[in-house]
Amino acid sequence: MGKQHHFHHVGSYLRPQVLKAARQQVEKGEISQEELLHLQDDLVKDLVAKEVEVGLPLVSDGEFGRSWWHLDFLWHLEGFESYEQEDSYHFHGAKTRKTNVRLTGKVRENKNHPFYRDFAYLKSITPEGVVPKVTIPSPSLIVGRDHRSDLALDFYDTWQDFLDDLAQAYHDTIQHFYDLGARFVQLDDTTWAYLLHQLIQEADNPERLAELKQLAEDDVYVINKALSHLPEDLLLATHICRGNFKSTYLFEGAYDGIADYLGRLPYQVYYLEYDDARSGGFEPLAKIWNQRPDVTLVLGLITSKHPDLEDQDKVIERIDEASSYVPLENLALSTQCGFASTEEGNVLSEEDQWQKLLLIRDISQRVWENE
Template identity: 70%
Template sequence: MTKIKYHFDHVGSYLRPADLKEAREQYAAGELSQQELLTIQDKLVANLVSHEIENGLKVVSDGEFGRSWWHLDFLWNLNGFEAYQQKDSYKFHGAKTRTTNVRLNGKVTENPQHPFYRDFEYLKSITPNGITPKVTIPSPSLVIERDYRSDLALDYYGSWTDFLDGLAQAYHDTIQHFYDLGARYVQLDDTTWGYLIQQFEDHKNDPEETARLQKIAKDDVYTINKALAGLPEDLTLATHICRGNFKSTYLFEGGYDTVAKYLGQLNYDIFFLEYDDARSGSFAPLTDIWNGRKQVQLILGVITSKSPVLEDVDQVIARIQEAARLIPLENLGISTQCGFASTEEGNILTEADEWKKLQLIRTITQKVWGDGE
């Protein structure tokens, strides 16, 4: 059984080139056909992949160039969801998002014509031997009691458990489809744990609300693990635990302490964990997240994707050594805390800045682990 394991990895999204933004605007205005848009997108993805490889990455993504949001495009292309415009934007600190959301309009199932399959097939077709193409999709937890997305569940399912089972099956079938297309590394991005961290803190003196939040956490573990159960053994499954990333701002804050025991139950091979500033808390919860699982790797997001300022190499190495007092060094890696563009707007830095960040990570990786991987 072969699993992906590198000390130098990246969450997945990259700044959208100006040509791509222009093409998407022209497509939305009816000035470009879908095929013309895809031709431009493919050319830019190919250029991105070449840069990823030049910068030493052994795992490449398509930068999420085919989507507007890191999560919503995937969800509204599953059967059983529809996009709509909600009243309010998402509550980021100091920035206002668009008001797009998704809601149920039927039972959730895999969509065999999901456009993400086409995007992955293209990525795989241009990925050279020895390099792994990675799929990034949102976790099913983004639907469970989050932003009104599951409010209509009992309109279509006989019970809440039936809904969770149906959601898990749709995800299982989707991930299996990616595998059948050649994917061997699938990452489920997840802001729900950041949401729960914030909510547990905000309601720590409210036993009733705490119990409700604990049920959400348990439902998330149940659904995620059911979705992952029975997938091929040579498929590497990762998750990225995020506190929000939009125009260099964030949604949630707080350490992993209140959710670590739940994360330690999730059957992932790799955990990308946000640790780029004081909002992330200490490394103490790493022991519960790792949970003694010798095959599990924790990727520490100690480099920020929100700012072009380059971190001090010695300070980052000191932080890695601090974490290594809790988790074996071989089971650790580093990355940016999130991608560079969780939405098409992107963070406040340049394309040149993002490559400098990756080169910094590569340099640190070589110093700590003696390799660039």
């Protein structure tokens, strides 16, 4: 990965108010989609300039073209549609909108997926020596999650056929991003946090535990199949997230119960939440590293949920602790999540988010400057 890649950010940024207002204007028919995209492009260009200015070697478009970190991507795949479910997602102390996705037929790549256009623009404005990255949800967000695969057997003869088509749709989509010039694709994934939470909650229920373990195996299968036979110079990353909405969360639990599964996935980079006690200790890092010794484990020690800046020395102490399980050269530093997994955003200001990134940059320079 190189020295410069010890400084990371997960991907999303707070949406400027002017962008939020423009989206509402499109919904009301006051401006066109083309006018919105023109504004969005201008704002993404400004964002990338700021990302480069703070020294990020990997830049994103802030996910400015989407309302949700995952749903916008999923409902634009062939075989899915968006709909309003009966209830919202229950975060701690907050409720989301009720949007979800469901199957309408067999799953395929959408060759006209709007994310392709957004990435092509991002790449066109990314300066030489900086890598534009793609962030999309993992296919595990479909498998057994939030009723999104409930109708699979309405369209497929077997569950296996559904898993294979889902994997192929993702493979084709990622290859398409590669053909557009992407060399770093990140799959954001809350399913592993869901599983680690459920494995703890259902520890005394053998039948439910068996179901959860089968779900984990299905996820490993789909992810591995989706990411197989892709170009060798494509870096594949994942972000293991416990949920992020208006500075709240969904799941809690240490990585111990899922570390073996994570080590079986074909990622070169893992973004891992470690900003509070809900994440547990660093011992599970060794399980991932032992299975994948060339991996980069990005420690999300800096919270994106609140504006208070962490103490540099204490963060460095935690990095030192993690390096007792994994070599320091295999570690990196980032926020634990993005600043706006949904367009509502976390409870901090745009200035706060840049101060967080400058903090990560400064700590990274202190820790890895001699690497």
